[in-house]
Amino acid sequence: MSTQDSTRLxxxxxxxxxxxxxxxxxxxQHETLKHSxxxxxxxxxxxxxxxxxxxLKKAIVKELQKRLKNHHNAIRKQVFSIHCSEDAFVGIFKNHITRYSPCGSSYLCQFKGEKAFDEIGKILDDKSWGERNYGKG
Ligand SMILES: [Zn+2]
Structure with missing residues (x-):
C-alpha cells in the first residue's frame, strides 16, 4: 500500500x-491519451x-497456422490467445513492443507493410509461418 490517497489510482x-x-x-484513458x-x-x-x-515460438507458429487454415478466405483480424508468462512474451517480442501499459499490464506490437511478413518470420524463427500474399494485410 502506498502513502498516497488509497482511494485514487x-x-x-x-x-x-x-x-x-x-x-x-x-x-x-489517461495512459492512452498521454502515453500512447x-x-x-x-x-x-x-x-x-x-x-x-x-x-513457445513453435507453439505460436502452430497456432497461427491453424488460424490461417481455418480462415483462409477471411481478410480480417484474428484473435487468439496462448498461455505463456509475461517474461517469455517480452523475451520474444521485446524489440518490437511499441507500447506498454502499466495500468492494463498489456503490450502492443504492430507489424505493417511489406517487411512485416519477414519480420515476424525472423522473430518466430520460421520463415514459412504463414502464406505470403495473403490478401493485403
Ligand atoms: Zn501519466
Whole structure:
C-alpha cells in the first residue's frame, strides 16, 4: 500500500503524480491519451532461456497456422490467445513492443507493410509461418 490517497489510482509513468484517478478506466484513458508511445519495459521482467523461447515460438507458429487454415478466405483480424508468462512474451517480442501499459499490464506490437511478413518470420524463427500474399494485410 502506498502513502498516497488509497482511494485514487496514480499513473506510474508520470513523474509528478499530481492527479489521481477515480477508477481503472480513468487511468487507462489517461495512459492512452498521454502515453500512447510509452514502451519502457517494466523492471520485473526476467530473462527466459532460449530453449523455452523457441518452444513457445513453435507453439505460436502452430497456432497461427491453424488460424490461417481455418480462415483462409477471411481478410480480417484474428484473435487468439496462448498461455505463456509475461517474461517469455517480452523475451520474444521485446524489440518490437511499441507500447506498454502499466495500468492494463498489456503490450502492443504492430507489424505493417511489406517487411512485416519477414519480420515476424525472423522473430518466430520460421520463415514459412504463414502464406505470403495473403490478401493485403
Ligand atoms: Zn501519466
Amino acid at each position: 496514480y499513473c506510474s509513468i508520470c513523474k509528478r503524480r499530481v492527479k489521481g484517478f477515480k477508477n481503472r478506466s480513468g487511468l487507462q 508511445s510509452y514502451n519502457t519495459l517494466p523492471s520485473h521482467i526476467q530473462l527466459v532461456s532460449d530453449s523455452e523461447l523457441s518452444h
